[in-house]
Amino acid sequence: MVVTGAALFGALRERLPIVQGTCYLAIGDGNTMARGFEIDWVVVRVITLKRVLALMATGLVAAALLFFAYSRLHLPPEVLARRAIEQAQRASSALSGKTIAGTWDKEIQLARQQLKQSQNAYDAERWGRARELANDARERFEAVLGAGETQVTGVGQVFSLEGNVSIQRAGRSDWIAAHERMPLFDGDFIRTGQDGSAEILFSDGTLYRISPETLLEVHRQRRASSPATVKMVVGRINVFTSSEKSTVTTETARTNIDRESRVALDVTQGDRTTRVAAFAGNAQVRSAEGATVMLHSQQRVVALADGELSPAAPIPRAPEPLVPLNNDVFDLKSSPIIILRWRLPAGAVHSRLQVSRSRRFVQNMLDVNAVTGHKNWAKLKAIAPGTYFWRVASLDSLGTRSEWSQVMRFQVTSAGALLPIGDRKPPMLEVEPARQMGQLFIIEGRTDVGATVTINGESVDVDADGHFQKAVEVRKAGWNELVVTAVDPAGNQTQRRQRVFVEVY
Numbered sequence: 001m002v003v004t005g006a007a008l009f010g011a012l013r014e015r016l017p018i019v020q021g022t023c024y025l026a027i028g029d030g031n032t033m034a035r036g037f038e039i040d041w042v043v044v045r046v047i048t049l050k051r052v053l054a055l056m057a058t059g060l061v062a063a064a065l066l067f068f069a070y071s072r073l074h075l076p077p078e079v080l081a082r083r084a085i086e087q088a089q090r091a092s093s094a095l096s097g098k099t100i101a102g103t104w105d106k107e108i109q110l111a112r113q114q115l116k117q118s119q120n121a122y123d124a125e126r127w128g129r130a131r132e133l134a135n136d137a138r139e140r141f142e143a144v145l146g147a148g149e150t151q152v153t154g155v156g157q158v159f160s161l162e163g164n165v166s167i168q169r170a171g172r173s174d175w176i177a178a179h180e181r182m183p184l185f186d187g188d189f190i191r192t193g194q195d196g197s198a199e200i201l202f203s204d205g206t207l208y209r210i211s212p213e214t215l216l217e218v219h220r221q222r223r224a225s226s227p228a229t230v231k232m233v234v235g236r237i238n239v240f241t242s243s244e245k246s247t248v249t250t251e252t253a254r255t256n257i258d259r260e261s262r263v264a265l266d267v268t269q270g271d272r273t274t275r276v277a278a279f280a281g282n283a284q285v286r287s288a289e290g291a292t293v294m295l296h297s298q299q300r301v302v303a304l305a306d307g308e309l310s311p312a313a314p315i316p317r318a319p320e321p322l323v324p325l326n327n328d329v330f331d332l333k334s335s336p337i338i339i340l341r342w343r344l345p346a347g348a349v350h351s352r353l354q355v356s357r358s359r360r361f362v363q364n365m366l367d368v369n370a371v372t373g374h375k376n377w378a379k380l381k382a383i384a385p386g387t388y389f390w391r392v393a394s395l396d397s398l399g400t401r402s403e404w405s406q407v408m409r410f411q412v413t414s415a416g417a418l419l420p421i422g423d424r425k426p427p428m429l430e431v432e433p434a435r436q437m438g439q440l441f442i443i444e445g446r447t448d449v450g451a452t453v454t455i456n457g458e459s460v461d462v463d464a465d466g467h468f469q470k471a472v473e474v475r476k477a478g479w480n481e482l483v484v485t486a487v488d489p490a491g492n493q494t495q496r497r498q499r500v501f502v503e504v505y
Helices: 005-015 049-073 077-094 102-123 127-147
Strands: 024-027 042-045 156-162 165-168 189-192 197-202 207-210 215-219 228-240 246-249 253-257 262-267 274-280 283-287 292-295 299-303 320-323 328-331 337-343 350-356 366-373 377-381 386-395 408-413 429-431 435-437 440-447 452-455 458-460 467-473 478-487 493-502
Touching (some): 102 127, 102 435, 189 197, 283 299, 337 386, 429 478, 440 452, 458 467
Parallel strands (some): 228 246
Antiparallel strands (some): 197 207, 228 262, 246 253, 253 283, 262 274, 274 299, 337 377, 386 408, 429 440, 440 467, 452 478, 478 493
16 A cells, blocks of 8 residues: 555644644655665654754854954964063052062062063064063062062072973962973972973072972071071072072071082982082081081081081082083994093092983983993993983092083984085074173073084083073173173084173172
8 A cells, every 4th residue: 555645644643742833753664666765763853943043043152252262362472462561561550659678679670671671572573572571570570569568588580491390389289380480489389300400590699400309498588688598398409609698498407508609409308318518619507406517618518317417528529521522413323432531530539421312411311320430431322313411420439429510512413414514604693682680690592403602601501492591690890791602513603792780789
C-alpha cells in the first residue's frame, strides 16, 4: 500500500501533540518507491521563529563584546605606550603635596628619570621600551605613595636575571615572575630556581649577585644611619658594596660588610651553617652567641648552628685566564681540540674549571665541572657548536676555593661557518645614555651577536641577541669618561664614549 504525504502528515498530527507553538515532525520507517531509502524513525524539533531571532540577537551582542574586548587587548603599541606614560604621570602628580620620608628621595629621583627616558623612547618610536620604562616608573611612584612617611631604605631593583627567578611581595602568599627593573621593597622575598640567578641593585649602590637555589628577604633600615639589611635563608650571594655599608643576617650569623668591599655568603640547606668569605675590603661576622671575627681581604670564617665561629683563615687568590681569548672561534671539524690555559697564584694546589653555555654557570647547564690538579691547562674536545663560557678557581691544600676568575668565552662553529678572512666591517654598537645612581652608572646597549663588549677595559656579559647592561662604579670626583668598546670575532672594533659627572660630598 502506498501512503501519500498528506495521509502520513494527517496520521502524525493525530499522534503528536502540539506544545506551546512548537511542533514535532516524524520522518517514517518504510520503503519509498521513488528513492528506495530506508529511514529510521526520528523526531525533529522545529524551533519557532521567535527563538531563532532571540538567538541571533544574542549572537550579535556576543560578537560585539568579543570585538570590543579584542580591540581593547590589541591596541597599537604606540597607544599602549602612551597610556603607560599617562598612568606614570598621574602617579607622579599624586605625590605632589604628600608627606614622603626623605629616605625615598633616591627612589623618586629614579622613577622620574625612568619616566623621562620613557618619553624619550616614545619620541624615538620605540614603543615597547617606552611602555616598559613607564610601567616601572609608575610602580615606583605608587610604592612610594603607599609608603608615605614610612622610613624605608635599602630598596632596590632587579638589575638582571637569568632562568627562574620569583618575587613574593610583603604580606602576600603568591609568587610572581621577576623581570628586569622590577622594584623591590621592605619585606619582599627573592627566590631563584635551580636554573635561576639574578643581580639586585640597591638604591645605596650595593649590588647583590644571587646564585641558583637561593632564598632571601629584603629588610628595611631600623635607623636612618643604619645599613640596609638582607635576611638570607639559604643559598649563596655575592655582595659588592660601594660608598655605603651593607648587612646580611642568617640564622647563625650577622655579617656587617664595610664600604667598597666584595664578600660572598653561603648558607647550607641542612644545618644552616653560614660561610663568609671576604675577597676585598672588610667584614665583621657576629655569631648568634655574640662571638665576633673580623675578616680582611682574602679571609674566610664559618659560623656553626651552635653559635661557634671558626678562626679567620686565608683564601687563595683567583687564577688569571690566558687562552683562548674572548671570542676565539674554533671549527668543529678542523679544530675540535681546544686548549685552555691560566696562571695559578702562589699557594694554589689545585684548580677547578667550569665550562658552560650559561654565562652564569647554572649547575644543571655545566659542560665541564672538574678539578684539574696542579695543572694550569686543560684540553677539551668540542662535540657541539655554540657559545661557551669558562672560568677557573684556585684550591689550597685544605680545599678552600678562591673567588672565580674573570669569565672568558669562545665559540665553536660547524664546518664552513667561520667568518671570511676579508671581513673589515666594524660591529654595530648602540649605547643608551648612562643612568646614574650615586657613584654607579648603569650602561645599557646592543651590539652584533658574537661581539665582545668592554667598558673602560672591564668585560661585559652580552646576551644571545647582542643586548648588554652593566653597573659601572666611578669613584673619581668630577668629570669622567666611560669608553664602551665592541670587538667582533674578526678583530674589528667600534667605540662609543660618554662623559659622566660624579659629585662626592
